[in-house]
Amino acid sequence: MGSFRNQLNIFFSATEMLRSILLLLCWLLLWRLAVLMEYAPHASIWFPPAGLSFAAFLVMGLRAMPVLLLCSIIATFWVDNMYQSEQDWLQLANSGILFGAAHCFTYWLGASLLRSMVKSLVADVLPKAILSFLVIGSVTALTAALLGTQALAISGMIQSSEVADIWLPWWIGDLAATIVLTPLFLGLLSWRYPQIDSWLAGLDFHLQDQPLQPYLIKQGICILMLSAIMLLAYAFPYPEVSFAVFFLIIPQMWMVYTETAFRATMSLAIFSVLTAIWVALLGLMEQALVYQFAITVIAASAYFGLAVPVLAAHNKQLRKLALNDGLTQVASRMYFFERAEQEIARARRYQQPVSLILFDVDHFKQINDDYGHTAGDTALVQVAEKILTDLRQSDLFGRFGGDEFMLLLPNSDLQHATDTAERLRQTLMRIALTQTPRRLSGSFGVIEVNPQENLQQAFERVDANLLQAKRQGRNQVVSSPS
Incomplete structure (x- = not known):
């Protein structure tokens, strides 16, 4: 019996190790993608690792801390190699630890607060959870940007005078990724961590059996509309043209109202990735903030759209309770x-x-x-x-x-x-x-x-x-x- 228990512990330890390795590789891959779309020093059009960090802390809690801290240190050394700054390795390690502490502590604290708030909800769970997520996610991204820039300044990676120019694009990049990608990563991580279902309550991002072809057609329409708008902004380089991207809220809401929550979040992720890629490819960096805000606003609107059917069903139930006697179902x-x-x-x-x-x-x-x-x-x-x-x-x-x-x-x-x-x-x-x-x-x-x-x-x-x-x-x- 003891031997079997030992083997079981070894299996779960190996499984946990594999999950940690996958988390590390995914985080670094997303970080590399973000670097390719930088439009200011240490600021990307969006920063996908922020969404993964937030989701990882929501699902794994403090178990994610060592992995994400290691990711931050590796990323710091990687940045030094890319920019050929040739700083001392001890200074780089110090910078990585400071940056990792600012990033990890902030997103862990935000995730812990959101998790406890969702657990405490007893009525109108989904709408309140979405509102809590948007508020806490925004504040968490802002805090991570402020602490992150200060950490880089303290460690000598950037000048103190650069903090004022970096924190805003840093925050918007983190915010765009946190708002857009956290629900998607939650859905993906929940396959391996089914225990989160007990506190997610109304936040169901699992796959469901629905025809795939209509979804692909809608997704194709969304991609075509986005491509047309971005090419239009490139052909007519006026600031006003860039705001046309906000019209994409219409096809995204169409997706929300006709597809599962998981597919809706997947559509938002695709929209955000392609927007960032188009901005980088077409050199639309001067209007990067507009596109970042568009990504965030469209995502937030879509999440509230997910809550509409729940609210409608809840109102229908309340109306039924008000109109009908609870026992006999005749008029109250x-x-x-x-x-x-x-x-x-x-x-x-x-x-x-x-x-x-x-x-x-x-x-x-x-x-x-x-x-x-x-x-x-x-x-x-x-x-x-x-x-x-x-x-x-x-x-x-x-x-x-x-x-x-x-x-x-x-x-x-x-x-x-x-x-x-x-x-x-x-x-x-x-x-x-x-x-x-x-x-x-x-x-x-x-x-x-x-x-x-x-x-x-x-x-x-x-x-x-x-x-x-x-x-x-x-x-x-x-x-x-x-």
Whole structure:
């Protein structure tokens, strides 16, 4: 048994080591891509490693710290080799550690804060999580840029006077990558770290089974539109032309509303990569900030677009709860009175009769006492279902509370309403309850609404008729003229 446990520990250690190596290689590859698109010293059009660092700390926590710190040190030596600055290796190591500490600590702190905030959410999880991500991601990228430039200045990699010129493009590059790529990296990392599902809550970026061809067609349209806009900006080098890139929010939102969250984030990543490549290839560096802001704004809008279906479903559920009784699914008391006032006003306007019925189940308390509240709830559901089958589509059926139900009968005079109540009374007696051998009966009060009275006055009259039916022995209909 001990040998098996040791082998298992070795396996998981080897797996963790492999993940760390893959993280290191991916980070360095993304860093190299960012360097190729630099438009200012130490500032790229976007900086993909920022998004990977943020996602890694969200998923792995402090376990990602040694790997990402090593990445920062390697990147520092790589930069020295690229720029041929020929600094002392000890100074480079010091610069790498300072830069790595600023980068890693900042993104770890931001990821920890976001993770704890998402865990604490109990309602409207996805919209609030997206807002938290955008705010914390923006502040984290800003802090990383400020601390990173200071770290380079302290270590002698840049002059102190250069900090003021570097921090803004550094921040925007980090921000663009953090906002765009973190959700995509979360989706990719979640395949290997399924435990993050417990705190991601509404943030589902997994692949789902959907046809691939429509997605590829939409993606092709997005790529063509982006290419056309970038070529247009190259052909007409005016600052105003560069703002045309913001029109790409339309196809990206189309993608969001018709594809899975994972594919939507993938589309944003493709859009961002191609934008950065076009800027570098066409030499549109003077307008780099415009394109960086466009990447960030379009991504943020797309993420809020992901929340729209969730909010719509939530609002639909709330509306259903407000309109329908939670147990019987007939109209709730509040909705019944709201609709009843409208129907009475309409009947008065067109001089049509409208009647009101109030009934309850006789001796219902005994069902709860003898067979339990579950049996009582089941009986109420059966009553509501059976009564509904005996009503017209125009009739309004609601639950007043407990075992009392209300009916509003548009275009029905007192005689028609009384006949309806009698039919329903007999219907109750024919219901065969599933959880109790008892037979049901009901007491009914019926009135025709007087054109001069309001709903409250009408309800008081019909309630008085119901009380009279109970006093007279129950299981009967009592009606009275207006």
